[in-house]
Amino acid sequence: DAGVIQSPRHEVTEMGQEVTLRCKPISGHNSLFWYRQTMMRGLELLIYFNNNVPIDDSGMPEDRFSAKMPNASFSTLKIQPSEPRDSAVYFCASSLGTKDNEQFFGPGTRLTVL
Amino acid sequence: AQKITQTQPGMFVQEKEAVTLDCTYDTSDPSYGLFWYKQPSSGEMIFLIYQGSYDQQNATEGRYSLNFQKARKSANLVISASQLGDSAMYFCAMREFNTNAGKSTFGDGTTLTVKP
Numbered sequence: 247d248a249g250v251i252q253s254p255r256h257e258v259t260e261m262g263q264e265v266t267l268r269c270k271p272i273s274g275h276n277s278l279f280w281y282r283q284t285m286m287r288g289l290e291l292l293i294y295f296n297n298n299v300p301i302d303d304s305g306m307p308e309d310r311f312s313a314k315m316p317n318a319s320f321s322t323l324k325i326q327p328s329e330p331r332d333s334a335v336y337f338c339a340s341s342l343g344t345k346d347n348e349q350f351f352g353p354g355t356r357l358t359v360l
Numbered sequence: 361a362q363k364i365t366q367t368q369p370g371m372f373v374q375e376k377e378a379v380t381l382d383c384t385y386d387t388s389d390p391s392y393g394l395f396w397y398k399q400p401s402s403g404e405m406i407f408l409i410y411q412g413s414y415d416q417q418n419a420t421e422g423r424y425s426l427n428f429q430k431a432r433k434s435a436n437l438v439i440s441a442s443q444l445g446d447s448a449m450y451f452c453a454m455r456e457f458n459t460n461a462g463k464s465t466f467g468d469g470t471t472l473t474v475k476p
Contacts, residue, residue: 289466289469348407353403354403
């Protein structure tokens with residue numbers, strides 16, 4: 247199994263630029279989660295999808311953040327425009343269902359906004 | 361209110377000894393699941409163990425066991441025979457099945473250091 251795949255692994259950009267993070271969940275998993283991890287705020291759930299449909303996006307910080315899941319094997323998290331406070335590690339995770347199945351995390355994307 | 365509380369920011373344990381990492385939770389949902397994850401310095405998140413709220417027995421996975429005390433709302437992780445490779449950050453998480461549409465909440469984590 248390839249596991250959850252995220253790209254890029256590292257991204258350095260300048261304030262005001264658009265950033266797109268990509269995720270490929272484990273084949274057959276029907277739930278996908280986007281998390282952000284910082285020292286100050288810990289691990290925060292941004293949004294999650296079930297069967298490609300966004301279920302809860304209450305964790306999305308503001309309108310600069312958007313996420314899509316056009317099909318079962320691909321999701322994007324976009325930040326436009328990016329700000330230095332967006333610097334964090336962004337994790338994508340997938341699971342089979344949203345209940346008692348564990349989430350499998352990707353390696354994360356380390357985003358630095360200068 | 362914090363849904364998941366991990367009161368130990370850092371813990372030390374001697375190699376080969378057992379260690380307990382604390383986790384308390386808050387929910388009014390009768391149906392929920394509790395998860396523990398390990399995050400080594402390399403950054404990946406690794407699933408360790410799961411306990412369902414209706415499970416009669418405490419979960420075990422190799423050297424990991426979960427001390428589930430439902431009335432106290434605690435789900436402590438016990439690692440037996442600690443190894444140097446156990447040094448990492450450990451996160452407790454909860455998923456409420458009827459409320460919050462299955463959203464997971466994570467604690468702030470406990471950094472475990474295993475001393476040789």
